[in-house]
Amino acid sequence: MKSTKSLLVAAVILLFIAPVLIVTGCQKKAETPTEPAVVKEEATVAPFALAVVVPGVTAGSPLYEQLVEGAQQVIDQYPQASMKVVELGFNQSEWGEKMTSVVATGRYDAVLTSNPSMPFVCMELASQFPEQKFLFVDGFIEGHPQMASFLYNQVEQSYMLGHLAGLISTSDMPGANADLKIGIIVAQEYPALNKMIVPGFEQGAQAVNSGITLDYRVLGNWYDANKAGELAKSMIDAGVDVIGVICGGAATGVFEVCADRNKYVMYWDDNSYAKAPGVIAGCGALHQKMLVAEVVDDAINGKVEYGTGVKLNARDGYIEFVDTDPNYLNTIPESIQAEQKKVVDSIMSGTLVLEVPEL
């Protein structure tokens, strides 16, 4: 009976402390002083609320970090503008419901998100909320009156990386062999990958030598580094000497295997040479922060043309091949750097035109 009394006392204490905490919690914490933002003096626009929806989590994803930073940078310039970042997590089956929850609040003038899958996720709910506007970067949809999208020409980025892969594979760099095989490990298949990234990568390599073949493997997720490493081993055993990675965090497994076997990696969307110096031989980069800042600024000022899908090229300044990083300069011989520069320059100048296919 004594133990029963003790349990009862403990329960009562807990139940009494909880409301006290709730009440004290209702008092707002003191505002932390922050750096004053550069406020646009000429800004005479209507109040604007933006929801930045991250399909996953922001931390650890360079593109999502740029998404949030780019939006925040502009929001800070407009006193009447505000933004809220919502992370959808990794369970894709819940994305639609969570996105609907955000839109159902009715608080946001626009929802900004980034991922090729998001137009698909938002299609159904857009009809339920006809007033809601959507902005997609790194995604494509055209002709929907509530949506504006901005798609990077991934054919160009992939072509540049494929071209470097071809140059390395046909060179006498350590680890390169005479098998004329390059590879790519992807987390999953999706239209932008099937129609832009993989064909662009292959075309770039075959521009160096038409006999080069592509070993294509699907990992099935974005996180399993061990499985990615096993795939890389199997590809290297089959004669592959350069591997492209579109598999998120799982790429670390490929870096380790390639470091052990003296092979090379091509990396998309971000300057990541420092993640595996000497192994990552080529990086493409998307200037997402710049794009997002422009898009948000236009949205605040009512300049976004909804219903349009804009395709962005390297010559517009949103895509680049990173050839100034010391790790690139130290890893790649000067002769190959020169060959690569010719192709990059021809794409940047518009001499070599690589069209975005119908998605």
Added chain:
Amino acid sequence: MKVNRSDMFVTAIALLITLSAAFMVMLVMIFIMSETPGETLFYFFAGPLTNKYYLGNMFNSAIPLILTGLGIAFAFRSSMFNLGGEGQVYAGGFAATAVCLAMPAAGAFFGITVSLLAAVVTGAVIAGLSGFFKMKWRTDELISSFLISNALIYIVDNFITGPFDDPGNNLLTTSKVAEQFWFNKIFPPSNLDISIVFVVIIAILAFFYLFKTHQGYEMRMCGVNPEFARYGGINVGKYIMLPMLWSGALHGLAGAVYVLGTSHACFKGFSGGMGWNGIAVALIARNNPIAVIPAALFFAYIEAGAESAMINADITIEIASIVQSVVFFLITAQAIYNFLKYRRKAV
């Protein structure tokens, strides 16, 4: 059997302390993580009840939890442990999807019935294997159900991202099943569908089966004391297999109900947490099928509250997982304590 009122009182108080402690952890987390704790707390507690959309979705997310909670309650009532819920839900959902995709032009009633049956059979066979191994070779079902489930998750993953992948949509999922197979929504604009009615009926039927039928009595007797049951002429081997079959069937059904009612396609990893939370739900409900309903609603409320606070205030959705984990650990610890106490008494 005479009910000991003092034991019941202690049990109720212990449950109250457990849930209070979990909420205390949540409060501390909110005070640490949130810049506006008052607002966050408001949305956490009141958010799920503020509009039809959130309220309906809260009930909707309780549906699979009721089924998995019932599945676990069936197993626990017979002293069987089914730790393979995650895989059984996943495989059940996938089986239902595959059946629907295989006959896109079938009638709604026929298609739904066959796909639900496929899910039930799939779940039952998977869990039944562990029961069979135990009956035949005394293999510990706690280990075998967990291992079989884990292996199955990878197999289903492989199907979803391989032959069943829909390359037209950028997501890790199968194609959507034909619209005639979708469960009717009953509380728009939320996702709450008609299956909640059937799930409540299933819980009531499960209660009557366990407590008002001869077979249910025998099953419970085997759980309370197998030696006594054997001495009394009960076929104990049968009640190693049967509860696992029921348990797996209910888990499989949970997967199918989620696919046909909510997601309409089999997404990679959709079952994450449904199996484990089912264990916590059953333990909170003390393996009583009727009590599983409020226990599942409690879990769904925590999740809906965290989602509401995430969207309207400044915390991340992980806080729901943290609270659910704390509930899970405390409830499990309490269950283990009770189990050990029971064994000590028995000796």
